[in-house]
Amino acid sequence: MTADSINKTFKEPSRDIKVCHEADVVVVGGGPGGHSAAVAAARNGARTVLIERYGHLGGMASGGLVILIPHMSDGGKEPQIAGLCLEWMNRLAKIPGGMVGPTLDEVGSSDPRVLARWKNHFSAIVDGKIRLTWTVDPEMLKCILNDMVEEAEIKLSLHSWGTQAIVEKGAVKGVIFESKSGRQAVLGKVIIDGTGDADLLPTAGVEFDGALDAKLRSSMLALVFRVGNCDFKKYNDFREKDPKKAQELSGELAKAAGTFFLPIAGHRDDVVWVNNWIPGLKSTDVDDLTKLEVSVRRMMRKGFEFMKKNFPGFENSFILDTASQTGTRGSRRLVGEHIVTAEDMNSSRKFDDTIAVIPKIAPGGSGGCAYIPYRALVPVKMDGLLVAGRSFSSDKIANDSMNLIPHCCAMGEAAGTAAALAIKQGISPRKVDYKTLQKTLVKQGAVLPGINIA
Ligand SMILES: Cc1cc2nc3c(=O)[nH]c(=O)nc-3n(C[C@H](O)[C@H](O)[C@H](O)COP(=O)(O)OP(=O)(O)OC[C@H]3O[C@@H](n4cnc5c(N)ncnc54)[C@H](O)[C@@H]3O)c2cc1C
Structure with missing residues (x-):
């Protein structure tokens, strides 16, 4: 490439784009965060569209072949993460060969026979105790994720790349996406970025942090x-x-x-x-x-x-x-109403608006839990937009430890539920009442141990 061609630009002619759908909630990206957001939004009554660039759902957990879903519990008997991620597991457990891992009865056990059974199962034993950690068949995962989308009557567009946020008067109102059918638009009352890489933030004009630390796994x-x-x-x-x-x-x-x-x-x-x-x-x-x-x-x-x-x-x-x-493992991260920091994580800081409880994986043993507030899914200024998954508002160190598949499912479930609540109440997602959100999450099967939701 010559120096001249690097500096050349091409002015794209403006054109009208067909609006192919109008929905309540539009989710872009069907990985653990986006899929959970779409299912939660639809189950809470929102007409939901899900746009995914590949021909299947599941993101890293299926297409990325990251088939280990670990640390949903902290060594105790009760899981810290349940909700839609546990539903994946329960559905896969019904399919012969769909998943393998300790049963719920075995979680927290230090019985030598149980430990012997799972000793070769990566991440299943921490500090001599069984953690809720399963390994899945990625093809069966794709199938059950489709089932969940169909059952929730979500309008699914596969092979569709979300490329641009549609912004009007300080709020995101829709998304432009590209597919074999050309360039089309979908409009919605709340748009959720579940792309993992926060692909919508640059065109939405929303502040993000793309800095990575070469020493951390998230940069690799x-x-x-x-x-x-x-x-x-x-x-x-x-x-x-x-x-x-x-x-x-x-x-x-x-x-x-x-x-x-x-x-x-x-x-x-x-x-x-x-x-x-x-x-x-x-x-x-x-x-x-x-x-x-x-x-x-x-x-x-x-x-x-x-x-x-x-x-x-x-x-x-x-x-x-x-x-x-x-x-x-790491990419653009929203600069949100709260940035989850290493200090928050290390000090196990709880938030009034906690929407996910994350068992820590401290070297050499379990180290309590870390907490993610709803505000980490909400941009500081732009309305009508939430993120779901690893692009949550966090610093490099916190993101490095708090973006596993179950964490992203929990954040996605919260984002989708909040979007549906906002639409029902006719308010901006940032105005959603934390307590109502937490109570709704728990009612639908999520868990928030140690958080006072009364
Ligand atoms: C190699 C590796 C090993 C890991 N090991 C583990 C592990 O053992 N256990 C664990 O729990 N976690 C692990 N992680 C982390 C975990 O997989 C991710 O952090 C998690 O999957 C993030 O979920 P997400 O939904 O935010 O993003 P993703 O899983 O990346 O999903 C994003 C989805 O959005 C779609 N998408 C992206 N851009 C667009 C677009 N513009 N338009 C439409 N669709 C789009 C993608 O195709 C994908 O389906 C690992 C990650 C990597 C890379």
Whole structure:
């Protein structure tokens, strides 16, 4: 590219865009945050449209192949996160092979027999106690998420990219999206950004923070892949018998592949998902995204060859698939009415408007809970807009620890419920009464342990 072409611009001619739907609530992005927001809004009586860029729902939990849904409890017997995320699990549990993980009866247990049963299940045991942590079949997850959307009578548009917020008089009034049908608009009374990357904020003129810290996991992208026809039990037995050798092999794998690959138990004994952490690339830069897809596939081939040759249990394995969604751990974050800080998280600061209780994952043990206020979903100035999911208003450190799948489901459920309440009462989402929101959330199955909602 020449210096001249970098500076060139093209003036897009203005044109009329077809309004294809008018709804109460429009949600863009069908991942854990957006899907939960849409379902909660619709179940609370709002006519809801859900726009998703891919051909399926679930975001990172399905398309991203991040199939581990961990830490919904803090080591005690009761979950800190329930609601729609627990509903996913209950629905998947009815499908043979849909999910694997400790049962609700086993949560909080320190019984050695229970611990032995789940010792190889990543994140299931913290401080000698069972946590509510499940691993899901991503294909079945896509199916049950469709079911939930159909049952709630949500108007779903797949293969549709939300590209621009429609703003009038200080409020977001709709979204322009692109699809094979062209460029269309959908109007709504409340718009919820569930894109994870907060894609609507720049065109809505809403303040956001895109700064990431190179030392934190949230700055690292990934392309998760799965390996099939493994014998994961054999692999685990080997790691248990010879941890030194296993560690050596893991170092040699990183050398062979050119990056660190971590195989994690899948939803069946013959499938693993391989996590990775690629630094120095941004999820909102198309050149970086392209580089990631190409370079990780190259590293995957080298790494897989090494695993197949050297890892006990991988002898007959094959690469099952790569994620259709780039693994983005952190991106743009709303600057909202409250910014959740590391200090809030570390001091377990409770808020009057808490809408999600997050069990902490302190190194070496459980460390109580952290709390997310409703105000972290609400922009400071712009009306008619909420965020749902990992783009919640937070600093780099808090976001790094508080954007797991169950956290995003809980935030999404709150955003969708608040949107429906605002519409029913004819008020702006920022004016929604916290207590009414909390009581509605609890009535519909969410839990807010330790929060006084009376
Ligand atoms: C490699 C990796 C490993 C992780 N490990 C874990 C783990 O083990 N357990 C855990 O709980 N969490 C884990 N996380 C974090 C977790 O997956 C995410 O933080 C969480 O999924 C965020 O949910 P979300 O709904 O905010 O965003 P996403 O899951 O990213 O969903 C966003 C959705 O919006 C859609 N979308 C995006 N842009 C647009 C647009 N412009 N128009 C229309 N649709 C759009 C996407 O296609 C997607 O469906 C991991 C993340 C990564 C990347």
